[in-house]
Structure formats: C-alpha cells, structure tokens
Amino acid sequence: MTLKEVADILDAKVLCGEDHLDYEIDFAFSSDLMSDVLTTQTDRMLLITGLANVQAIRTAEMSDIHCIVFVRNKEVTQPMIDLARENSMVLLQCKNSMFKASGLLYEKGLKPIF
Numbered sequence: 001m002t003l004k005e006v007a008d009i010l011d012a013k014v015l016c017g018e019d020h021l022d023y024e025i026d027f028a029f030s031s032d033l034m035s036d037v038l039t040t041q042t043d044r045m046l047l048i049t050g051l052a053n054v055q056a057i058r059t060a061e062m063s064d065i066h067c068i069v070f071v072r073n074k075e076v077t078q079p080m081i082d083l084a085r086e087n088s089m090v091l092l093q094c095k096n097s098m099f100k101a102s103g104l105l106y107e108k109g110l111k112p113i114f
Helices: 003-010 054-062 078-086 096-106
Strands: 013-016 027-028 045-049 065-071 089-095
Touching: 003 065, 003 089, 003 096, 013 078, 027 096, 045 054, 045 096, 054 065, 054 078, 078 089
Parallel strands: 027 045, 045 065, 065 089
Antiparallel strands: 013 089
C-alpha cells in the first residue's frame, strides 16, 4: 500500500512529505508509548499515534519509520514538521480515533507487526 492510499483511506491531511507519497508500506503499528515503538524492528512500517510532539518524530527517526499518522486531529507543530522534513518523513493528520484508523487500514490489507 502506498502512503497516498493511506492518506485517501483515512481522509488525512498531508502535512509534509508530499513527494514521498509513492513510498510503499506493508505494516502499521499503533501506539502512544514511544518506548513500545522503539522495540519494533520492521521495515516498511508506518506509525499511528496520538502523541503529537517532537519525541514522536525522534522516535520514528531512530526506528527508521518514514511515515507517522497523527490521529484524533492532534495539532502538529511547525518544529515537528521541520524535523520530519529534515528526515524525509511523511506526516499525515486525520480526525479518526486510533482504533478506527487502525481498523480502516487493516480492512484494506495493511498488516500488523504482531
């Protein structure tokens, strides 16, 4: 699944990384606990979270995650967008709950890592 398809499925706003929407992903991980995210060792994965702060971007960077979906219409700050751009990440923002966003993507074939 491409990140463009993810954005379409979730009716998400692309905050940065428009030029990387053709990036293919196979897996998703949903968490607000960045310590849990750091335990993942999966390529081609996106992170679904409601934790809207710079720590989420830093954690994704360390985990080699190229896309973050911020759920619950969380406010993403300009410093977060700037840091994501520096790391060639795609940031998406949607109104759905984490449960609904995860369910919609699972229904369309995105796989969980556990």
